[in-house]
Amino acid sequence: MGEKEFVKEITSRAVDYSQWYVDVVTRAELMDYAPVKGCMVIRPYGYGIWERIQGALDPRFKATGHENAYFPLFIPESFLRREAEHFEGFVPEVAWVTRGGGEELAEPLAIRPTSEAMICHMFARWVQSWRDLPVLVNQWCNVVRWEKATRPFLRTTEFLWQEGHTCHATEEEAEAETRQMLGIYCDCLREDLALAVVPGRKTEREKFAGALRTYAVEALMSDGKALQAGTSHNLGQFFARVFNILFLDRDGRQKHVWQTSWGVSTRLIGALIMVHGDDRGLVLPPRIAPLHAVIVPISPQRRREEVLTAARRLHAGLAGMRVRLDDRDEHSPGWKFNEWEMRGVPVRIELGPRDLEASRAILVRRDSGEREEVPLDGVSRRLPELLAEIQHAMYRRAWDFTSRSTRLVRDWTEFRTVLEEQRGFVVGGWCGDEDCEGHIKTETGATIRCLPLEGVASPVSDALREAAGLPCVHCGGRAPGPVVFARAY
RNA sequence: CGGGGCGUGGCGCAGCUUGGCAGCGCGCCUGCUUUGGGAGCAGGAGGUCCCGGGUUCAAAUCCCGGCGCCCCGACCA
Known part of the structure; x- marks a missing residue:
């Protein structure tokens, strides 16, 4: 007997993947649409998954010395404006509060799209000496980004996440922290969510607005599109300079701290659905399932x-x-x-x-x-x-x-063919030029998901090894090393 | 921001072309019989047909205006 006969409510993935996804999240009662555009209610069963994700991550944060705290939802406009690159990156999607208590506010308040501005402001008050470092805090909270196109869990106007923020005395320490947290995401997503993620570094174009370097874990969904499942940023001293986060070092000199921030969101629930789900609905990994x-x-x-x-x-x-x-x-x-x-x-x-x-x-x-x-x-x-x-x-x-869906490509023709016919991860050379990166995106819709970390086993390891020395997929120029391309959510 | 689709009991839809009793399936309530892959029978409840205006004896249906939601692409977790 046909398997699908049992689940009339769920569209099969082959017929319409997006509809399948929507059918699953609604029929499994993970969420329901709220009366505000782009907003959803996370229903108890969906929230139960989020609680399990929190339960998997939070102890790992604590075990590495981080403490939870809570910072305000509202951020004064002037704070956001201080870091120009950061502000430019976020302003199109910021929601503002301009009235309160029946009166116009003297200064509009942004509803946090992320908390760097607020947290850095507080760090400046808390950090005086090298003895105050490192500062290692995390908060579980909601953030708001006024998105034009929303999808349940993957991109909603308001979403839940966790954002870690740290200050360090040296660049090396900050980089080590950035990498450590990427490692924690990688381990947790693999062990607990059963996601075969690929850890790597983002290109300049794809990095967080205001960061020195961004790392991410990328996962491949069952329709062949990639999803960024978690990010870890080395913020350098950009925010420290803007928010005056200074400490007196052992050598008696005032220095700016080196910072990091890192986060994962309820988007992970979308990843679970699209990686493990089948035509009969959800399939949850036991460690994350609300019910065993x-x-x-x-x-x-x-x-x-x-x-x-x-x-x-x-x-x-x-x-x-x-x-x-x-x-x-x-x-x-x-x-x-x-x-x-x-x-x-x-x-x-x-x-x-x-x-x-x-x-x-x-x-x-x-x-x-x-x-x-x-x-x-x-x-x-x-x-x-x-x-x-x-x-x-x-x-x-x-x-x-993921491994099976990873294709090695040698040239532009092959690149386009693979993306049009098969999707999945595409491993190939990249010369490092931003114009090449831009052309690839414009012409194929694919982006560089990451420059994979060397020495970390992942489903694309084999392809990477074979791709060593290959030229840039677009211009044919010399490439320092292979990168991972994909169309992404 | 572009493209497409849709607003009719809780959910999914038909009815609209050609104006004339607001219907169907599922779900819900009651009772009885049932229970190894979405049970059966009987009875029953439930509607500002998205909103506003217009045409008409008469509007879910025709005209004008608005709002909302979903999906797909471009930008971002």
């Missing part, structure tokens, strides 16, 4: 109490894992199977009269559809193993897909 498993009792009238009692006992024995017993009477087992599959729960546990006779339960994997019979008293031992297997398999699948 759902127990679906199959309880004909006559055996109802017997089955439910056993199901409750099984549920109680799985305390410590995130398991829900779906004992709703208003839906049939088949309905529940489809519903929880659509919502991406990693494991379904079926328990019916036939299973009770055999003192077993049926465990079914969401990612592969495989089912296995497990003795009732063995489920609490088997489930964690199975979840680990699923987590691993999903990562492998994402890695293999």
Whole structure:
């Protein structure tokens, strides 16, 4: 029987990828459209994913010495204007508050598009001596960017994120911090979100407005388009100069601090959907899934109490894992199977009269559809193993897909053909010239996603090795090293 | 900012061309029968047809104006 018959509500990816995405986020109840353009409600199930992402990242931030804090939503216009490059970069998408308490404000307040301006202002007050360094803070908050075209999770007017901000005594320390946080993103996205990300450096053109250098982790979605999944910036001393963040060093001289900032957002939820989802809906990696498993009792009238009692006992024995017993009477087992599959729960546990006779339960994997019979008293031992297997398999699948979708190109003709016919990551040479980069973008829609970090294994490693020494894909000139191109979200 | 699509019970849509009782499917409520891949039957509730104006005996339908949402491209997490 055709698989799609079960999920009428979801458009298949092959028919219309965008519609599939919208169907998944709405039907799985991750979000709903709010009455304000470009804004969405993150519903409990979607927010549960975000909480799991926070739960994966926050301890890693703490373990590396960072502390959480909270800075105001409103930023005085004059603060934003101080750093010209930064301001120019953001002003088109800033929302302003000009009235408050029924009166016109003396100075308009920007609703933060990011908090560099506010946080740097505070840093200037807090930092006096080399003994005050490093300053390592992070905040979980919302930001607003007035986008013209929005998409649930991927680009919304208001979104949730985390922004880390640090000050250091030396350039080397700031660079090390920038790289450390990129590494943390890379590890966390790979281990917990099962995303096969490629870490690398951004080109001048693609870097953060006001940064010395920007690093990012890039992931490939199942439609062959890339998504920037996290960024880490070495801000140099640009903001320190503008906001007068000075410290008296050991040598008795006043110096500007060296800064970093880094962030990931609810956009990661979009990445999870587009990397792991299939035509039946969401597929969530166990470490991030709000629910590890759902127990679906199959309880004909006559055996109802017997089955439910056993199901409750099984549920109680799985305390410590995130398991829900779906004992709703208003839906049939088949309905529940489809519903929880659509919502991406990693494991379904079926328990019916036939299973009770055999003192077993049926465990079914969401990612592969495989089912296995497990003795009732063995489920609490088997489930964690199975979840680990699923987590691993999903990562492998994402890695293999990304690796398979990476093409090596030698010249311009090949480059255009690959982008038009296959998409995916394209590895090739780049001479380093911004005009070449610009032409490539104008003519193909593809951008340089990153200059991959050397010595870090990633799904594009093989292609990079083969591409060493290849000339620029556009002009044919000498290229210092291969880069990764793609069309991107 | 360009291109396309759409606004009709909670959701998805038909009706509009050619003006004349506001309909269908799903969902919802009640009852009974059901339960191993989206159960069946019976009864029932639910509508400013996006908004404003105009034409007309009569407007969901025709005309004018506005608003909103979604999708796709260019710019950005």
